[in-house]
Amino acid sequence: SRGNRRHQRSSADLGIAVEIVPISGAVEVAPRLGVADAIVDLVSTGSTLTANGRGTAIFGGAKAGSKISAGTVAIGIDAGADNDVVINRGQTSATAGANMLADTASASFAGSAATTEFVTAEAGATAIAAGAGDDAVFNDGKARAVVTAVARTQGSSSTDLAGNAQASGTVAATAAARGIDGGLGAGLVINRGNVGAVVSAQSWATHGSDSGVFFSDAGVVASSGGRLAAAGIALGDGNHSVKNTGTISPKP
Numbered sequence: 627s628r629g630n631r632r633h634q635r636s637s638a639d640l641g642i643a644v645e646i647v648p649i650s651g652a653v654e655v656a657p658r659l660g661v662a663d664a665i666v667d668l669v670s671t672g673s674t675l676t677a678n679g680r681g682t683a684i685f686g687g688a689k690a691g692s693k694i695s696a697g698t699v700a701i702g703i704d705a706g707a708d709n710d711v712v713i714n715r716g717q718t719s720a721t722a723g724a725n726m727l728a729d730t731a732s733a734s735f736a737g738s739a740a741t742t743e744f745v746t747a748e749a750g751a752t753a754i755a756a757g758a759g760d761d762a763v764f765n766d767g768k769a770r771a772v773v774t775a776v777a778r779t780q781g782s783s784s785t786d787l788a789g790n791a792q793a794s795g796t797v798a799a800t801a802a803a804r805g806i807d808g809g810l811g812a813g814l815v816i817n818r819g820n821v822g823a824v825v826s827a828q829s830w831a832t833h834g835s836d837s838g839v840f841f842s843d844a845g846v847v848a849s850s851g852g853r854l855a856a857a858g859i860a861l862g863d864g865n866h867s868v869k870n871t872g873t874i875s876p877k878p
């Protein structure tokens with residue numbers, strides 16, 4: 627599969643010859659059973675939403691509106707709330723993506739026309755999440771989180787003879803990635819490998835309005851915003867100890 631080929635190339639770059647053994651289910655027991663020497667865990671999730679709205683009128687007002695939002699979260703290893711020990715000697719990846727689009731239009735021959743849109747896209751990924759207990763995380767391999775959030779809106783309103791036309795849109799995209807999340811409690815994080823967090827957020831709004839010939843006004847209000855957060859090793863509330871002799875590369 628594409629994932630297997632990717633892991634073979636990554637191992638070859640490190641000068642390590644590997645044989646891929648596909649396993650599903652409780653893969654953590656594979657080294658203990660002697661089935662494999664290391665674990666490569668790939669987690670991916672995503673969401674895509676599209677909304678289309680239309681409004682038309684001959685005499686009177688026409689309105690069209692869309693309000694959509696979605697969030698997606700991916701976690702490679704989730705230790706949960708107990709006191710745990712997490713040892714990663716392989717490759718753990720978590721990939722999340724959210725893609726949002728709203729497209730609305732309204733038209734009136736004699737009367738008002740208006741479009742209103744609200745679009746929100748949120749995505750987050752954590753390669754290794756220690757959870758809320760007193761945990762110990764040892765990373766000798768690769769822990770990587772990749773997040774992409776895209777929010778788009780486009781709308782138009784028009785009146786032919788008389789009346790006001792108004793188009794407005796608000797979009798927001800939020801992307802957050804963490805390589806290792808120490809969580810709550812008293813934790814220990816030792817990194818001797820490679821920790822990466824890559825985030826990307828895009829948002830844009832395109833709107834237009836065309837008013838009628840007589841006694842008319844046209845207006846457009848569009849706003850867009852994006853928020854990025856990337857952390858190689860993030861520690862929550864509590865007493866934590868961190869030792870890093872490896873590589874940490876957050877890339878917003």
